[in-house]
Amino acid sequence: MRRVLTTAVAAMALLVGCSAGASPNGSSPATTRQAAPKTTAKPTPRPTPTWDTTPATIAALGDSITRGFDACSLLKDCPDASWVTAFAKRTHSTSSSNLARSGAVMADLEGQVQEAAARKPAQVTILMGANDACRAGTGAMTPVAGYRREFEAAMRTLHRRLPKAQILVASVPDLRRLWSVGKDNPLALRVWQLGICPSMLGDADSTTPAAQHRRTAVRDRVVAYNKVLADVCGAYDRCRTDGGAVFGYRFTADELSTWDWFHPSRRGQEQLARVVYEAFTSSRVTE
Numbered sequence: 001m002r003r004v005l006t007t008a009v010a011a012m013a014l015l016v017g018c019s020a021g022a023s024p025n026g027s028s029p030a031t032t033r034q035a036a037p038k039t040t041a042k043p044t045p046r047p048t049p050t051w052d053t054t055p056a057t058i059a060a061l062g063d064s065i066t067r068g069f070d071a072c073s074l075l076k077d078c079p080d081a082s083w084v085t086a087f088a089k090r091t092h093s094t095s096s097s098n099l100a101r102s103g104a105v106m107a108d109l110e111g112q113v114q115e116a117a118a119r120k121p122a123q124v125t126i127l128m129g130a131n132d133a134c135r136a137g138t139g140a141m142t143p144v145a146g147y148r149r150e151f152e153a154a155m156r157t158l159h160r161r162l163p164k165a166q167i168l169v170a171s172v173p174d175l176r177r178l179w180s181v182g183k184d185n186p187l188a189l190r191v192w193q194l195g196i197c198p199s200m201l202g203d204a205d206s207t208t209p210a211a212q213h214r215r216t217a218v219r220d221r222v223v224a225y226n227k228v229l230a231d232v233c234g235a236y237d238r239c240r241t242d243g244g245a246v247f248g249y250r251f252t253a254d255e256l257s258t259w260d261w262f263h264p265s266r267r268g269q270e271q272l273a274r275v276v277y278e279a280f281t282s283s284r285v286t287e
Contacts, residue, residue: 051240053281055123055166058096059116060084061109062127065173066100070257071266077102081266084125086273091280097121105131106147109154117161124158124165125276127246129172129225134197138217141199148228155232155239167239170276171226171247175200176219178262181253188261196262222247242279249275 060066060082068085072078079085079098088096099115101108106128116124128151132142158167175197182188183204192201200218203211226247233239255268264272 052122052166054092055121056094057119057121058084058088058091058093058123058125059119059121060096060098060100060125060127061112061116062100062125063104063131064100064102064263065130065272066098066125066127067102068269069102070259070263071269074259081269083264083269083272083276086270087125087277087280090273090277091123093123100127103131104128105142106150106154107142109150110157113154113158113161117158120162121165123168124162125168125170127170127172129222129229130175130197132225133172133175133199133218133221135199138199138214138221141218141221144221144224144228147225148232151228151232155236159236159238163238165238167233167236168276168280169229169233169239169241170279171229171242171244172222173249173251174219174247175222176215177250178256179204179215181251181256182261185253185261191260192262196260201262240280242276243282245275245279246272 064070064077066082066084068078068080068082069076070078071081082098082100084096084098084100097116097119099112101112104112109126109128129147132147135141155167158165179200182192189204192204200215202214226244230241230244233241249271251264251268251271255265255271257263257265257268
């Protein structure tokens with residue numbers, strides 16, 4: 001019996017030792033190592049390109065506003081009075097090319113980009129979209145999706161052809177603000193009846209809910225266009241917007257052409273140049 005008990009105790013001690021000192025696969029827990037957790041390296045942020053506020057050469061793309069339409073004489077472009085001419089002087093640029101076209105819509109920007117690429121400017125300015133909203137009626141305005149698609153295509157081409165050029169995108173002006181400046185002017189009302197921006201200026205003296213709704217719809221479309229400009233521009237390192245400065249500028253009566261009470265006068269063009277330049281040199285503009 002004593003020998004049996006001694007043998008049993010020894011066997012139990014052996015079992016306890018095996019279960020406490022060995023793992024099921026025979027390795028010792030004290031020497032088993034767990035795999036180190038994987039770490040994900042953080043991407044190195046891209047350096048922000050230096051923004052040159054004195055570009056040597058400028059190419060301006062856009063529509064009748066940039067062409068200085070009705071700023072000097074009736075129904076004629078006046079590039080010398082254009083805001084971009086004054087802008088180039090402020091930036092001490094050695095030369096500027098005004099490649100804008102009166103009546104242009106966003107679908108025309110691609111062609112202007114091709115012209116600009118051939119000149120290889122250091123700076124490209126874009127002010128485009130008023131004509132996309134100034135249509136025969138609200139139903140004829142350029143859809144926001146189409147406006148985005150056309151702007152994205154032009155920007156891709158611009159980036160591919162001029163990868164080192166800076167791009168400054170100005171916001172579309174507040175067309176309803178322009179209406180509010182001239183709506184109480186009998187001469188402006190008569191001129192607008194000739195068909196200037198009908199979607200906004202048609203029945204300019206009407207206060208009916210339908211007329212007010214139509215003007216609000218045009219303004220809302222311009223706001224949507226400006227959001228597209230900011231979104232698309234923000235995808236490129238060398239593109240900045242004016243932060244809505246042109247849209248927010250409140251033109252006065254003496255800053256509008258006395259021939260159509262819609263396009264900027266010489267004084268209005270000068271103010272536009274100031275607004276864009278201040279946005280151009282401000283740290284608050286989007287990148």
